[in-house]
Amino acid sequence: MGCDLARGSLPALRPRTRSQRQAIDQGHFGPLLRTRQEPLSQALFLSRARRVDASCHENVGIHDSVTTWPLETRLRSVKQHGVFEQPEAYERYIGRWSRRLAPEFISWLDVAAGSRWLDVGCGTGAFSTTILEQADPRSVVGVDPSRSFVDHARSAVRDPRASFAVGNAMSLDLPSGEFDVAAATLVLNFVPDPVTAIKEMRRVVTGGGTVGATVWDYAEGMRLLRIFWDAAAELDPASSALDEGRRFSICNPDGLRDCFKRAGLANIEVRPLVVEMVFSGFDDYWTPFLGGQGPAGAYTMSLPESDRVRLADLIRSHLQPGPDGSIRMTSTAWAVRGS
Numbered sequence: 001m002g003c004d005l006a007r008g009s010l011p012a013l014r015p016r017t018r019s020q021r022q023a024i025d026q027g028h029f030g031p032l033l034r035t036r037q038e039p040l041s042q043a044l045f046l047s048r049a050r051r052v053d054a055s056c057h058e059n060v061g062i063h064d065s066v067t068t069w070p071l072e073t074r075l076r077s078v079k080q081h082g083v084f085e086q087p088e089a090y091e092r093y094i095g096r097w098s099r100r101l102a103p104e105f106i107s108w109l110d111v112a113a114g115s116r117w118l119d120v121g122c123g124t125g126a127f128s129t130t131i132l133e134q135a136d137p138r139s140v141v142g143v144d145p146s147r148s149f150v151d152h153a154r155s156a157v158r159d160p161r162a163s164f165a166v167g168n169a170m171s172l173d174l175p176s177g178e179f180d181v182a183a184a185t186l187v188l189n190f191v192p193d194p195v196t197a198i199k200e201m202r203r204v205v206t207g208g209g210t211v212g213a214t215v216w217d218y219a220e221g222m223r224l225l226r227i228f229w230d231a232a233a234e235l236d237p238a239s240s241a242l243d244e245g246r247r248f249s250i251c252n253p254d255g256l257r258d259c260f261k262r263a264g265l266a267n268i269e270v271r272p273l274v275v276e277m278v279f280s281g282f283d284d285y286w287t288p289f290l291g292g293q294g295p296a297g298a299y300t301m302s303l304p305e306s307d308r309v310r311l312a313d314l315i316r317s318h319l320q321p322g323p324d325g326s327i328r329m330t331s332t333a334w335a336v337r338g339s
């Protein structure tokens with residue numbers, strides 16, 4: 001069995017405590033992923049992975065025993081938890097592309113300087129940072145249910161106009177009419193009831209205030225993940241139960257319009273946002289999936305090592321590097337606004 005990091009092979013996931021073992025028995029990945037992936041810098045992440053790589057063969061037996069959970073249990077766990085808990089890993093995975101989508105979305109929202117912004121599902125603070133840099137806001141409040149993401153946002157965004165809190169989009173612990181604009185970037189599809197979340201966003205903005213959102217076009221234009229899930233389905237048809245392109249009916253213009261309308265918004269407009277993604281090589285594309293974030297990362301890290309290597313190899317065979325080894329693709333998101 002190969003143990004080459006570049007081929008996507010990482011060391012075994014190994015429960016270390018009784019509570020981790022119990023959680024795994026119940027089908028929860030979180031404690032397992034946390035065990036292996038404390039927040040790490042890219043360099044430390046790679047060096048640690050390489051170090052453990054040396055003892056990879058020794059880990060295989062334990063890994064195999066961990067991954068003998070029924071597939072259904074593994075898929076249910078990934079579906080339920082979404083897995084957004086490691087800020088650095090998220091930044092390398094989607095955060096870097098979210099930052100690239102933000103400027104055009106903010107320009108399009110066309111909100112006056114001096115406005116009070118709410119960033120719903122603020123994650124690591126990527127969108128809030130761009131609001132502060134670009135939109136001259138009076139204030140920015142970010143809320144997200146992931147405590148580790150909120151802690152990261154607090155320490156990464158030091159601007160006195162910004163504040164962050166743990167919160168749920170479906171029941172915002174905020175007074176009505178407190179904001180001029182509420183926006184949720186790449187979030188609504190992860191919220192169990194997006195219409196309730198949009199109603200909450202509408203409630204907390206002043207009359208005539210702006211409510212906006214972006215979602216990836218998972219079914220077609222989000223190439224980064226389309227390539228991933230198509231390859232995963234080729235090897236493991238059951239993985240399509242996790243494919244964001246199949247699961248999220250809100251991630252297209254009609255779905256967004258419908259949800260915004262049902263939430264009571266008017267003047268609804270939808271437009272695409274396209275980001276060009278350039279990867280320095282296959283590792284730059286693939287390694288972020290090994291951070292275990294989001295459904296695709298969590299699925300990747302739920303696989304036995306041999307299957308993960310097969311998936312990496314198949315994806316590599318589908319990607320066309322340029323003469324300098326770099327891999328280029330575009331990915332599309334849909335942006336919506338209403339008032």
Ligand SMILES: C[S@@+](CC[C@H](N)C(=O)[O-])C[C@H]1O[C@@H](n2cnc3c(N)ncnc32)[C@H](O)[C@@H]1O
Pocket residue numbers: 082084094095098120121122123124125126127143144145146149167168169170184185186187190191192
């Ligand atoms: C793909 S990340 C996007 C994060 C950030 N907005 C960005 O653009 O980088 C999805 C985020 O949605 C958050 N999320 C999931 N369920 C949520 C809910 N019910 N309410 C608010 N945020 C939620 C996750 O914790 C995660 O931070």
